[in-house]
Amino acid sequence: MKVPLSKPFIDQEMKDRVLEVIDSGQYILGNQCRDFEKEFAQFIGVKHAVLTSSGTSAIFLCLKALGVKEGDGILVPSLTAFPTIEPIFHAGARPIFIDIDDTFTVDPNHIEAILKNRNQIAGVKEIKGMIPVHLYGHPANMDFLLDLAKRYSLFVLEDCCQAHGAKYKGARVGSMGIGGCFSFYPSKNLTVFGDGGILVTSDDEMAKTCRMLRDHGRREKYSHELVGYNLRFNEIQGAVGRLQLRRLDWFNESRRRIAQWYNDGLKGVPVTTPQAMDWAEAVYHLYVIQTFDRDKLAGFLKERGVQTGIHYPIPNHLQPAVQNALGQQPKLRKTEDTVKKILSLPIYPELEKEKVDFVCASIKEFFH
Numbered sequence: 111m112k113v114p115l116s117k118p119f120i121d122q123e124m125k126d127r128v129l130e131v132i133d134s135g136q137y138i139l140g141n142q143c144r145d146f147e148k149e150f151a152q153f154i155g156v157k158h159a160v161l162t163s164s165g166t167s168a169i170f171l172c173l174k175a176l177g178v179k180e181g182d183g184i185l186v187p188s189l190t191a192f193p194t195i196e197p198i199f200h201a202g203a204r205p206i207f208i209d210i211d212d213t214f215t216v217d218p219n220h221i222e223a224i225l226k227n228r229n230q231i232a233g234v235k236e237i238k239g240m241i242p243v244h245l246y247g248h249p250a251n252m253d254f255l256l257d258l259a260k261r262y263s264l265f266v267l268e269d270c271c272q273a274h275g276a277k278y279k280g281a282r283v284g285s286m287g288i289g290g291c292f293s294f295y296p297s298k299n300l301t302v303f304g305d306g307g308i309l310v311t312s313d314d315e316m317a318k319t320c321r322m323l324r325d326h327g328r329r330e331k332y333s334h335e336l337v338g339y340n341l342r343f344n345e346i347q348g349a350v351g352r353l354q355l356r357r358l359d360w361f362n363e364s365r366r367r368i369a370q371w372y373n374d375g376l377k378g379v380p381v382t383t384p385q386a387m388d389w390a391e392a393v394y395h396l397y398v399i400q401t402f403d404r405d406k407l408a409g410f411l412k413e414r415g416v417q418t419g420i421h422y423p424i425p426n427h428l429q430p431a432v433q434n435a436l437g438q439q440p441k442l443r444k445t446e447d448t449v450k451k452i453l454s455l456p457i458y459p460e461l462e463k464e465k466v467d468f469v470c471a472s473i474k475e476f477f478h
């Protein structure tokens with residue numbers, strides 16, 4: 111049996127729609143993109159959505175629109191995809207790396223401790239904001255983070271690239287901070303046929319600036335009010351994204367059901383299964399277990415045709431690019447322990463129970 115780690119959902123309607131867009135002759139930021147933005151904003155519960163070329167560019171545009179610049183410090187978990195961090199550098203600012211809690215998301219207590227000593231961070235004139243990441247599809251502890259942000263006058267930009275549709279106490283992720291950023295990379299909960307991303311906000315000014323920066327700093331064709339970028343989205347992917355959005359609740363229900371199958375199937379097995387907090391409606395972008403025998407278990411599963419992943423083997427504060435730029439970073443105990451143990455098991459909307467049972471049986475066999 112072959113069990114891939116992830117698989118994008120594609121159906122005939124999506125393929126037909128691609129051909130229709132090709133025939134339409136309109137390819138960049140047209141009607142499909144406009145409607146997708148409206149529908150996505152409505153789904154999240156915010157006023158605006160701005161499509162971008164990727165999740166990375168969505169984060170970058172938000173940081174630029176928020177006025178992030180040299181000397182600014184941005185609080186960010188170290189355990190996240192490297193693209194959460196890159197835009198901070200590109201905006202000229204410095205990441206301040208934060209440890210995680212038991213949900214794998216950023217630890218607000220650590221943020222609070224740093225904020226209490228905020229004048230002692232080398233190279234940082236002022237801490238401007240934080241980027242909590244709803245990692246693996248589980249929302250970060252938003253009330254605590256929003257309270258800290260209010261007390262210390264910081265912005266909160268949510269990295270929702272792994273959490274399309276997830277809810278925190280009933281609110282969709284992306285609707286709680288000043289903005290939220292999503293990726294459509296093919297393994298994500300909502301995908302298109304290539305790269306893509308979207309940012310959401312209810313702040314009119316931020317939406318306007320991001321919209322202009324995305325498209326050469328203009329609103330009118332030949333009037334450039336800002337020096338911007340080309341970080342646009344396109345019509346083919348817009349049409350696919352709209353159809354994906356209509357199926358997103360179903361995808362996420364399916365992912366939650368699969369997570370439950372794993373939770374049940376792995377009872378009594380010496381691995382730690384992911385924790386979901388009471389306030390979270392997680393969407394299981396990844397299903398991540400922990401075991402000290404991680405590498406041997408991954409090898410054993412590979413021999414049986416089960417693909418696994420490690421998200422992520424090197425935390426960002428230990429990445430060479432970061433250390434070259436900023437020097438050695440303070441130790442993050444929980445993050446550094448966790449990356450030795452984490453293993454992502456296959457999960458995607460169409461994954462059959464039979465395959466989940468096979469993965470669980472293989473894990474049991476390994477430990478016996």
Ligand SMILES: Cc1ncc(COP(=O)(O)O)c(C=O)c1O
Nearest residue numbers: 164165166191193194271293295
């Ligand atoms: C947490 C997180 N942030 C940011 C990104 C960047 O998204 P993209 O690959 O669309 O640029 C990703 C996806 O790779 C991600 O998982």
